Amino acid sequence: METRKPLDPLAIGLMLLLCLVWSLQQIELKATAQDISPMLQIALRSGGAALLVGLLMRARGQAVLPTGPWRQGLIVGALFASEFLFVSESLRYTSAAHLVVFLYTAPVFAALGLHWKLPSERLAALQWVGIVLAFCGIAVAFLSGEHRAANAHASALIGDALALLAGIAWGATTVIVRTTRLSTLPAAQTLLYQLLGAFVLLLPAAFLFGQTTFHPTPLTLAGLFFQTVIVSFASFLAWFWLLRHYLASRLGVLSFMTPLFGVMLGAWLLQETIQPGFLTGTLLILPGIVLVSGYGWFKQLLPLRR
Template identity: 55%
Template sequence: MSPHKNIDGKAALAMVVLCFVWSMQQIGLKATAHDASPILQVAIRSGIAAVLVGLFMLVRQEKIMPTQLPWRAGLGAGALFSIEYLSLGEGLHLTSSAHGVVFLYTGPLFAAVGLHFRLTSERMVPFQWMGVVFAFLGIAIAFLSPADWHAAKNNDALLGDGLCLLAGASWGATTVLVRSSGLAKASASQTTFYQLVVAFVLLLAASHFLGQWSLKPTPMLLANLVFQTVLVSFISLLAWFALLRRYLASRLGAFSFMTPLFGVALGAWLLDEPVSAGFLIGAFFVVAGIIFVNCHELLARRLSLVKLRKWRSC
């Protein structure tokens, strides 16, 4: 029997809060990109957050480097985490934060597909596969809509969308690695620490190599770094991996559809980003796919109740 369980009220509330926090990170990175590149910002926040996690572990008297350290899996998770934010950072230079958040949050879909083939407890049913088809149909619509093609010819938005989609795939691969390797037995803080340290080193090197090294310490940038460091890279990552250790990963996305919705709405409101009709249609299909994949049990129960009521009324 699987030690992981379906989501309950506490997990659902935690996911709603996490979704809102995560939807804001693209907004913050995009809004302050002229003060420091997103890649440099993520490198800085990862380094500071690694120190915070290390102090947190010391206070709890938890071993930072356990005897049986799954160092290969830790390096892999850190590398995938770095690829995720390297792709997202470069993508946000070319596309809007709304596009970035929708394509990034295909991550749970990639994770669900990957875990289907790795863990028996995470096998998907036909209803969920239909959701996967819906989601990737939405991705195709968002990519290929005429308005987006026109924008792509002018500012490489299509490439930016592709990089953000790669970031989503990297996030999904990280989840699969965490759940199917020795990291599944590591604590949430240990897993987070591995990711942050490796990401700090790799992303700092990437920002230097790409010439994205300049930083203007404006009040907005400093405020965003505090938000990104404390909430996004410290508290939210600890919470996410803690949830992964208790609940079925494919079920944790039950409310993850709220993140792209938050992201699109906040991007249009706070950054005055235009949103094309084609992209909205594609985003609708992506969100529908996420709901199908992660809420299939609830939907199946509702459909069964409707059928039962119709049968009784006959």
């Protein structure tokens, strides 16, 4: 019997706050890139957040050391690290707004992977429409004339491609978690695998790629606190709490606000220019994500059949 509730004002307010926080993480990484390399910052925030999650698990009486399906845990840790390796490199070439839109195509790739792996996750016709819309939007954003005008636009195209790879890695992480014994673990244990993977792999990668800039300015330290405590610890725990108490399909529909916030905040806080081609692509991608993620909700509202 379904014990999760429809959204109420508390869930809607918390979800909108989470979307704002998740969009701001890309803005902060871009804004402080001159004083702390994004790859190094992500490695440090992951290590700090892993420590906080471990302390929380110990306080709850949960086993902190890796348990259960540790091989799958290593895989999701590596995928999580790959996602943020692509994120950090993407920010060197493209805008925060472009990054957040392409990163949040992850539900589309997760839906395709789950369609292939789980019979219960077969895509319905309306979801296929959403996938087509999303991929059309990606193509429009990539192939718009703004990328062909100068070398700077060619660099932006590289950054967009890296951001899309980050979205694919995120989607693959979701598929692994859903289709293995990781789905039976406490959420904090799965999160700990991901955070430790990012810390262990990205810290040496930062040194390998020469991404070790760190000037401890007040803005840098405040940003690192935000990334560690607010984003990687508190927001993820709040998200898991929402998933335990509310219908995932309803939450998925609201999550599309994250890239929307990212585009608006990038233009406002970083003075990023929103090109017409990218905006057109975004207006195709976002409805596509909503159709894919929110099908369960739409099925309840409308007489849809698979």
